[in-house]
Amino acid sequence: xxxxxxxxxxxxxxxxxxxxxLALRFAKxxxxxxxxxxxxxxxxxxxDAVRAISPDAQYVAADVGDRRQIEQVIAEAGRxxxxxxxxxxxxxxxxxxxxxxxxxDSDWDTTLQTGLSATRWAMCAAMPLMRxxxxxxxxxxxxxxxxxxxxxxxxxxxxxxxxxGLTRAAANEWGRYGITVNVVLPAAESAASQAxxxxxxxxxxxxxxxxxLQRHGDPERDIGGAIVGLVDEPGRFITGExxxxxxxxxxxxxxxxxxxxxxP
Amino acid sequence: MxxxxxxxxxxxxxxxxxxxxxxIAHRFAREGARxxxxxxxxxxxxALLAEFGDQAHLAVADPCEQLAxxxxxxxxxxxxxxxxxxxxxxxxEPAWTRLEALDDAHFAHAFAQGFSAALWxxxxxxxxxxxNGGGRILNVGSVYGENVAEYIGGYAAASEALxxxxxxxxxxxxxxxxxxxxxxPTVDSERFRAYSEANREVVGRxxxxxxxxxxxxxxxxxxxxxxxxVSDDSCYITGYTIxxxxxxxxxxxxxxxxxxx
Numbered sequence: 004x005x006x007x008x009x010x011x012x013x014x015x016x017x018x019x020x021x022x023x024x025l026a027l028r029f030a031k032x033x034x035x036x037x038x039x040x041x042x043x044x045x046x047x048x049x050x051d052a053v054r055a056i057s058p059d060a061q062y063v064a065a066d067v068g069d070r071r072q073i074e075q076v077i078a079e080a081g082r083x084x085x086x087x088x089x090x091x092x093x094x095x096x097x098x099x100x101x102x103x104x105x106x107x108d109s110d111w112d113t114t115l116q117t118g119l120s121a122t123r124w125a126m127c128a129a130m131p132l133m134r135x136x137x138x139x140x141x142x143x144x145x146x147x148x149x150x151x152x153x154x155x156x157x158x159x160x161x162x163x164x165x166x167x168g169l170t171r172a173a174a175n176e177w178g179r180y181g182i183t184v185n186v187v188l189p190a191a192e193s194a195a196s197q198a199x200x201x202x203x204x205x206x207x208x209x210x211x212x213x214x215x216l217q218r219h220g221d222p223e224r225d226i227g228g229a230i231v232g233l234v235d236e237p238g239r240f241i242t243g244e245x246x247x248x249x250x251x252x253x254x255x256x257x258x259x260x261x262x263x264x265x266x267p
Numbered sequence: 268m269x270x271x272x273x274x275x276x277x278x279x280x281x282x283x284x285x286x287x288x289x290x291i292a293h294r295f296a297r298e299g300a301r302x303x304x305x306x307x308x309x310x311x312x313x314a315l316l317a318e319f320g321d322q323a324h325l326a327v328a329d330p331c332e333q334l335a336x337x338x339x340x341x342x343x344x345x346x347x348x349x350x351x352x353x354x355x356x357x358x359x360e361p362a363w364t365r366l367e368a369l370d371d372a373h374f375a376h377a378f379a380q381g382f383s384a385a386l387w388x389x390x391x392x393x394x395x396x397x398x399n400g401g402g403r404i405l406n407v408g409s410v411y412g413e414n415v416a417e418y419i420g421g422y423a424a425a426s427e428a429l430x431x432x433x434x435x436x437x438x439x440x441x442x443x444x445x446x447x448x449x450x451x452p453t454v455d456s457e458r459f460r461a462y463s464e465a466n467r468e469v470v471g472r473x474x475x476x477x478x479x480x481x482x483x484x485x486x487x488x489x490x491x492x493x494x495x496x497v498s499d500d501s502c503y504i505t506g507y508t509i510x511x512x513x514x515x516x517x518x519x520x521x522x523x524x525x526x527x528x
Contacts, residue, residue: 171517174517177478178480215505217441228502229503239487244516248503
């Protein structure tokens with residue numbers, strides 16, 4: 004604990020799920036936090052939990068799909084804490100499953116604005132602050148859905164793969180400023196994963212059976228731990244990398260129908 | 268003082284006498300680990316023992332020799348209650364040779380060193396890791412396997428085979444709480460520095476292609492990444508390749524101009 008003391012971090016989409024787990028974990032590690040999400044009342048439970056751990060947590064309501072608003076979040080981190088060391092671009096609006104040929108342009112716009120564009124705007128706003136500090140850490144969010152080109156989520160898949168490309172380009176361009184840029188592909192317990200489990204039990208079992216570590220990720224321990232290690236000192240020479248945080252599920256490509264001998 | 272992440276943990280490193288194994292050993296020692304070291308080079312191994320004192324044990328064995336390696340592992344295991352972490356770093360770069368000039372013996376040696384040694388060590392430690400409720404295995408591969416690698420065909424192929432082994436072991440042993448990953452480092456090792464001295468122009472062209480503008484310090488950069496992959500931080504990462512190369516794997520031969528700041 005306390006490994007991020009003195010470091011300033013922005014986490015987007017912090018209200019629930021992985022973002023909430025990250026906020027809690029970063030608070031335990033002593034980071035100064037600037038958190039954002041779209042809807043303040045949905046952030047209340049998370050904020051209370053985070054501030055019970057550390058008072059050093061600020062919140063700004065912001066739609067990351069609006070350039071001015073996400074830039075405001077980054078600027079606020081610099082204003083309140085005097086700089087920025089870590090940016091975690093977790094926020095992403097997810098649209099309903101729809102075949103490619105039926106997916107409306109408005110879905111594409113929303114997905115790309117809140118994912119690819121939001122990530123880029125946040126990174127570009129954060130870069131000068133990090134450069135002024137002599138370096139920084141950016142962690143973006145990709146997805147196994149993108150790597151696999153999963154069905155019915157073409158907008159999401161394309162967006163997440165675009166974020167991987169952006170990540171590598173930024174790693175190449177900003178390495179000279181001491182900034183590392185990586186992309187993580189998490190699989191974790193969330194309201195969405197629980198809903199999927201209830202609505203599609205067979206598909207859930209098939210997927211879950213291909214996770215070597217035999218569990219779905221815990222946002223705070225499994226996903227948070229991996230991101231803390233990446234932004235902490237041990238991650239200093241890792242940049243431009245795609246890191247699957249999924250208990251090994253992604254090594255099964257394509258997902259195979261047969262199940263391991265000792266499944267769940 | 269920062270928290271020591273491997274306090275109370277026992278680590279077996281095969282190929283500890285030279286970088287990157289040696290840098291990883293130094294880093295893990297600093298993190299409080301108890302070290303079991305294997306290397307074919309007695310002098311290199313004893314030099315490490317002199318630095319680490321009671322914190323380390325050494326067995327001299329050529330990892331390419333199955334019986335010698337397994338005997339060395341058994342002798343080291345007898346010194347401790349159990350081994351938490353295994354690092355396979357036996358692979359050494361050979362002399363450059365064209366593919367058509369590499370004989371079968373060369374390939375057999377490359378595979379013994381880069382692939383089989385890791386398999387033998389993993390099998391040797393599996394029962395105790397299982398009995399102990401889990402473990403972490405870190406295989407050290409080479410970016411020259413993943414990329415096109417002229418004149419080191421055996422080495423490159425063995426390194427890629429090790430990646431496949433990493434995935435299979437991760438899939439089969441995940442249920443036992445054993446994580447298996449592969450580290451692809453670019454190390455500023457003694458050998459690399461000697462090469463750099465003799466080939467300043469080549470290295471001068473390569474360095475700007477590294478995103479972070481440096482080659483990896485064996486202890487801080489490579490040892491740090493190794494620590495990441497065996498510590499609790501990465502408790503949900505298994506079966507994967509992680510580059511500790513400052514972004515060098517992103518560099519490809521593309522048309523990119525040099526822009527001023």
